[in-house]
Amino acid sequence: MAIKRAQLKQQKQDALAARQPVLSMPEGGEWITAARKDAAGRLDAMGLPIRRDEYWKYTRPDAFTSAAPEAAALADDAGAQVFEGVDVLTVVFRDGAFDADASDALALDGVEISRLADAAQADIHWAKDIYGALETAGQDPVERPLAALNTAYATDGLVIRATGAAAKPIHVVYERSSDTSDVVLHHVIKVEEGASVTLLETGAAGARANTVTEVTVADTAAFHHVRSQGRDQERQLLTHMFARLGSESTFKSFTLTPNGKMTRNECIMELTGDDAIAHVAGALMADGKDVHQDDTIFITHDAVNCESRQVFKKVLSNGATGVFQGKILVKQGAQKTDGYQISQSLLLDEDSQFLAKPELEIYADDVACSHGSTSGAIDEDALYYLRARGIPHRKAQDLMVLAFLAEAVDEIESEELREAILRRIRLWLDLEDDL
Amino acid sequence: MLEIKNLHVKLEDEDKQILKGLDLTVETGKVHAIMGPNGSGKSTLSYVLSGRDGYEVTEGSATMDGFDLLEAETEERAAEGLFLAFQYPVEIPGVSNMTFLRTALNAQRKARGEEEMSATDFLKMVREKAKTLKIDGDMLKRPVNMGFSGGEKKRNEILQMAVLEPKMCILDETDSGLDVDAMKLVSDGVNALRSEGRSFLVITHYQRLLDHIVPDVVHIMANGRIIKTGGPELALEVEKNGYADLLAENA
Ligand SMILES: Nc1ncnc2c1ncn2[C@@H]1O[C@H](COP(=O)(O)OP(=O)(O)OP(=O)(O)O)[C@@H](O)[C@H]1O
Ligand SMILES: [Mg+2]
Numbered sequence: 001m002a003i004k005r006a007q008l009k010q011q012k013q014d015a016l017a018a019r020q021p022v023l024s025m026p027e028g029g030e031w032i033t034a035a036r037k038d039a040a041g042r043l044d045a046m047g048l049p050i051r052r053d054e055y056w057k058y059t060r061p062d063a064f065t066s067a068a069p070e071a072a073a074l075a076d077d078a079g080a081q082v083f084e085g086v087d088v089l090t091v092v093f094r095d096g097a098f099d100a101d102a103s104d105a106l107a108l109d110g111v112e113i114s115r116l117a118d119a120a121q122a123d124i125h126w127a128k129d130i131y132g133a134l135e136t137a138g139q140d141p142v143e144r145p146l147a148a149l150n151t152a153y154a155t156d157g158l159v160i161r162a163t164g165a166a167a168k169p170i171h172v173v174y175e176r177s178s179d180t181s182d183v184v185l186h187h188v189i190k191v192e193e194g195a196s197v198t199l200l201e202t203g204a205a206g207a208r209a210n211t212v213t214e215v216t217v218a219d220t221a222a223f224h225h226v227r228s229q230g231r232d233q234e235r236q237l238l239t240h241m242f243a244r245l246g247s248e249s250t251f252k253s254f255t256l257t258p259n260g261k262m263t264r265n266e267c268i269m270e271l272t273g274d275d276a277i278a279h280v281a282g283a284l285m286a287d288g289k290d291v292h293q294d295d296t297i298f299i300t301h302d303a304v305n306c307e308s309r310q311v312f313k314k315v316l317s318n319g320a321t322g323v324f325q326g327k328i329l330v331k332q333g334a335q336k337t338d339g340y341q342i343s344q345s346l347l348l349d350e351d352s353q354f355l356a357k358p359e360l361e362i363y364a365d366d367v368a369c370s371h372g373s374t375s376g377a378i379d380e381d382a383l384y385y386l387r388a389r390g391i392p393h394r395k396a397q398d399l400m401v402l403a404f405l406a407e408a409v410d411e412i413e414s415e416e417l418r419e420a421i422l423r424r425i426r427l428w429l430d431l432e433d434d435l
Numbered sequence: 436m437l438e439i440k441n442l443h444v445k446l447e448d449e450d451k452q453i454l455k456g457l458d459l460t461v462e463t464g465k466v467h468a469i470m471g472p473n474g475s476g477k478s479t480l481s482y483v484l485s486g487r488d489g490y491e492v493t494e495g496s497a498t499m500d501g502f503d504l505l506e507a508e509t510e511e512r513a514a515e516g517l518f519l520a521f522q523y524p525v526e527i528p529g530v531s532n533m534t535f536l537r538t539a540l541n542a543q544r545k546a547r548g549e550e551e552m553s554a555t556d557f558l559k560m561v562r563e564k565a566k567t568l569k570i571d572g573d574m575l576k577r578p579v580n581m582g583f584s585g586g587e588k589k590r591n592e593i594l595q596m597a598v599l600e601p602k603m604c605i606l607d608e609t610d611s612g613l614d615v616d617a618m619k620l621v622s623d624g625v626n627a628l629r630s631e632g633r634s635f636l637v638i639t640h641y642q643r644l645l646d647h648i649v650p651d652v653v654h655i656m657a658n659g660r661i662i663k664t665g666g667p668e669l670a671l672e673v674e675k676n677g678y679a680d681l682l683a684e685n686a
Contacts, residue, residue, distance in 0.1 A: 380488065385525035385579075386535070388485050389595060390513035390543035399538065403529020403578075432538065 012047025012145075015065050019048055022067050022182075023153045028120035035132040039151035042136065046145040055142055058323040058355045059294040063236045063262045064146055069182050069208030072234035072261070082202050082228045082256075082424045086416060088171035089113075091158060095176050095206050096183030098156055102173075110164035111197060116157035116186060127159045130188045134214040134242035138268040142298065147240040147266075150212040154186030157211075161190045162197035162221070169417075174203035174230065181206035189215040189223065193246075196222040198414070204230030204237065204260065212240045219246040219273055225253040226417045228424065229260060233288075236262040247273025247303065254412045255282045256421055257293050258428060264294040271299070271306040271334075281311040281411035283421075285401075285428070289319030289351065295343075297326040301334040301364075310341040313408040315401050316352035327359040330367050339369035346404050347377055348397070398429040436634040437461040437484075437603055442495035444476075444483050444659075453479045455659035456495070461603070461652075463500075466635040468645055470670060471656035472678050477638045478522050480656075481605045485519045486512055499603050513539075514546035518601035520592040522608045522638075527579040532591070535579045536561060536598050543599060564597045568624050585612035593624040604628070605636045610644040622647030642674035655681055 025036050049061040063070065091113075092102035098115055106113045119127050132151040138144060160170065172187075183206030191197055195218070205211060217223045229237060237260060243251050257263050269278050284293050299308045314322035324343040345354030356373040378400055386396035402425055409425070412418040426433060437460065444454035453476045461467045471477055483490050484497055486509035497504045502515050527535070541551040552560070565575060568590050580588050589609050596604055606625070610618055625635070625648050637648060645653075645667060653669040654661045657678065662685040663669065673681070 379527075381525050382527045384487055384509065385521070385527065386530075386539075387509040388487075388513055388519055388521075389535070389539035389599065390510050390546065391539050392510050392542060392546075393508070395538065395542060396510075399530050399534070400527070403527070406529050432534075432541070 008050070008052060009047065011050045011052070015048035015050055016043065018067055019065055019149075023149070025153060026117075026155050029122065031123065031128045032120040032131065035128070036152045039132050039135070039148045042139065042148040043145055043152055046143050046148065048145050048149070055296075058325070058357070059264055059292065061146075063208070064210065064238045064264070069180060069206075069236060071179050072207035072232075072236065073179055074177070075204070075230070075232040075234070083171055083200055083417070083420050086169065086420055088169045088200060090171050090173060092173045092175060093156070093185060093205065095178045095181035096155060096185060096209070099175070108170065109167035110162060110195065111166045111170070112161040112163065113170065114159050116154065116159050116188070119159040124159065126161060126190050127188050130190060130214050130216055131186070134216070134244055135212060135240070137270070138240075138242045144240060144266065144268075146210060146238055147212050147242075150184055150186055150210050150240070154184045154212065157186040157188070159188050160197065160199075161192065162195040163192050164195050166197035169198035169200050171200040171202070174201065174205035174209070176204050176206050176232070176235070179207055181208070183209040185209070185211045187211070187213040189213065191215070191217045191221040191223050193218040194220050196224075198224040198226070200417070201227035202230065204232035204235035206235070208236045210238045212242070215241070215243045215251070217243065217245045217249040217251050220248045221246065222250040223252070224413060226412055226421065227254070228256040228258065228421065229263060231258040231428065233259055234261045236260070237264075239265045241265075241267045243267070243269045243278070245269065245271045245273060245276040245278055248275045249273060250277045252279040252411070252413055253281070254409070254421070256424070257282065257284045257286070259285065259287060259291055260293070261290050262292050264296065266296045266298075268298045269300065269308070271301050271303050271308065274304045274306065276303060276306045278307070279309040279411055281408045282313070283405040283408040283425070284314040284322055285405070285425070286314065286320035286322055287317045291320040292323075293321070294323035295326070299328050299339070301328070301330045301337045301339065303334060305336040306334070307338040308340070309411070310343070311408050311411050312343040313405050314343075314345040314354060315348065315404060316345055316354060317348035319351040321352070322354045324354075324356045324358070324373065326357075326371070327361065328369055328371070330362040330364050330369065332363040334364045335366040337364060337367040337369065339367065341371035343373045344404075345375045346401065347375060395431070398431055402426060402429055402431060436463040437497070437499055437636065439497045440495055442483070442497060443493045444479060444490050445493055447489050447491045453490075453659055454483070457660050459654065459661055461634045461636055463634055464631045465651045466629065466637060466648060467652045467654060468637045468639060468650040468670060469654045469656050470639060470673050475656045476659045477656055478607055481519050481607045481638065484512075484605065485509055485517060510542070511546070513601070514543045516602035518596050518599060518604045520589075520596060520604070520606040520609045522611070524580050524588040524592055526581050528581055530579050531576055532579050533561065533575045536595065539595070540598055561598060565594055567627070568594050568597070569620060570594055586614060586617045589613055590617065590621060593621050597624060597628060602633050603636070604633065605638070607638045608640065609637075610639055610641060618644065619647065642670045645670050657682055657685065
């Protein structure tokens with residue numbers, strides 16, 4: 001056993017040794033340099049994930065740990081138009097580099113917003129307190145070395161502080177024009193007491209991208225997040241969202257993943273104030289044997305009367321793989337916890353697979369937690385009924401796919417954003433808009 | 436309109452013969468009714484005509500104005516003008532009734548090489564037809580048949596028929612589960628659609644429906660075949676005496 005553990009540790013170190021030479025720490029001021037060095041220290045101690053890692057049982061970490069990304073051919077539709085028509089503040093990163101010309105001025109009522117690269121030179125107290133701190137806390141009880149790698153080597157990102165109700169959503173558009181770009185971005189968001197802000201993200205950030213977002217939502221504050229990860233066949237994407245919620249706060253995150261060769265979205269949330277609400281949802285459309293997508297969620301309830309909700313829907317076809325690892329940890333004293341988790345897949349053929357690992361770990365006695373995971377084929381009776389009315393097989397199937405995904409999309413609170421996502425899915429499926 | 440000759444059908448997965456040499460002709464513009472004991476194969480006939488999986492035609496033919504039904508895909512038969520009002524309408528979560536109707540109508544039009552209907556025209560048309568069937572706006576918005584009562588589902592079938600304007604309508608026990616008023620509503624809906632170019636095949640257990648939708652011809656089906664054909668008086672006879680005499684006659 002000891003030998004085995006030593007062996008694993010060595011393999012993780014070897015993986016890091018292969019990746020590290022191509023990484024270089026960006027220039028920055030005092031505080032960020034200290035945070036980066038801390039993160040590099042954490043990374044050194046952990047090494048990088050390997051295939052035998054329990055936490056990477058269903059998803060090979062290789063794509064994210066290799067020295068250079070696999071070349072990813074450019075897609076003609078990166079999906080950046082998802083929120084067309086929605087009034088937003090646009091911020092563009094192209095292959096990880098801030099694109100000032102394509103971005104709006106970084107000014108918005110109710111919000112302070114700047115680039116991480118700029119904040120790194122200044123002494124911004126609040127950012128200093130968050131940058132890397134939530135990631136550090138999120139290393140326990142499960143190690144997430146690639147998030148530490150991000151903290152140590154991220155080149156840019158956004159630093160957002162909402163002090164009131166943000167006048168409009170902040171839309172981060174990730175463009176890519178390179179088939180070999182290797183992007184590391186890190187966002188820090190603080191939503192002050194009673195404030196609210198919505199973050200939208202669209203597009204594929206790079207041929208390979210590793211992004212971390214750290215969010216603290218203060219008492220009675222609200223954070224909404226809706227993203228579409230780019231209909232980009234070959235991009236490889238790893239995201240971590242670390243969130244800490246104060247009392248009576250709200251956190252809602254929704255992710256649409258339309259294909260992409262490799263995607264792993266980790267969401268690590270800690271409910272630390274009473275009466276907080278945390279919802280995380282995702283819809284996946286995965287078509288093709290090279291498509292692999294993974295949602296890994298870890299929600300810690302550490303306060304009384306909180307609600308958490310996970311709703312994940314995955315449509316898999318032509319040999320695609322969908323993974324869901326979702327854990328709810330209810331700490332001692334976190335009474336009246338209401339934890340709900342559902343993950344469902346719709347398998348359009350027998351070559352595709354859905355791997356799910358739902359987990360509950362509960363140390364309080366007065367809680368209501370439920371989880372369910374299902375895997376099913378298309379309902380043949382419904383399909384026949386639709387076809388008997390003249391709807392061609394493919395379109396009938398698409399209607400049912402949309403209906404299936406809509407249950408996750410419905411988790412988005414804003415009707416405008418919900419409609420934007422549905423419109424996008426309909427467009428991809430070649431379905432007409434609803435009347 | 437509809438011509439079925441010597442139709443033999445068995446279950447695909449089982450060695451069970453259900454239709455055993457069925458002959459039936461429905462002329463253009465006529466209303467035919469089929470009555471028959473439970474399990475005689477009435478629903479099976481309607482499923483086979485519309486192309487449901489699970490059945491195997493071992494012999495015989497079925498054509499609609501010369502169009503070979505048995506060779507075509509289910510959706511092609513529908514676009515060609517075949518409509519089946521289901522005995523058990525299917526619930527489809529997440530697809531609104533309105534979207535369903537519009538997708539179906541436009542898919543059929545497209546298949547026939549016709550223009551799709553604009554959203555405005557469509558809404559106007561559906562609302563009008565729904566009103567006569569007492570289907571309210573809420574039912575149109577709700578997912579197809581989800582949470583509909585038995586009678587509401589049947590009314591919804593007739594609405595689909597009214598919207599799609601098929602030429603050959605098969606109604607499989609559309610009257611079962613309907614209260615007296617709904618029966619009248621549905622019958623009026625069907626009668627409004629009766630026309631020179633449109634035929635009906637009405638499957639029912641009860642003479643009462645045939646008081647409202649008066650058929651030109653009545654068939655008795657038993658054990659996978661049509662065993663007797665006559666006028667509306669045949670339905671009255673069944674209502675009075677049951678099937679025993681007819682079955683004995685045929686044994
Ligand atoms: N898929 C199936 N699997 C097994 N048996 C079947 C299947 N479909 C039909 N049958 C059988 O075939 C026979 C005819 O069934 P069908 O539903 O066509 O009868 P029906 O005349 O419509 O009866 P009812 O008046 O009760 O509606 C029945 O014995 C039924 O059990
Ligand atoms: Mg029947």
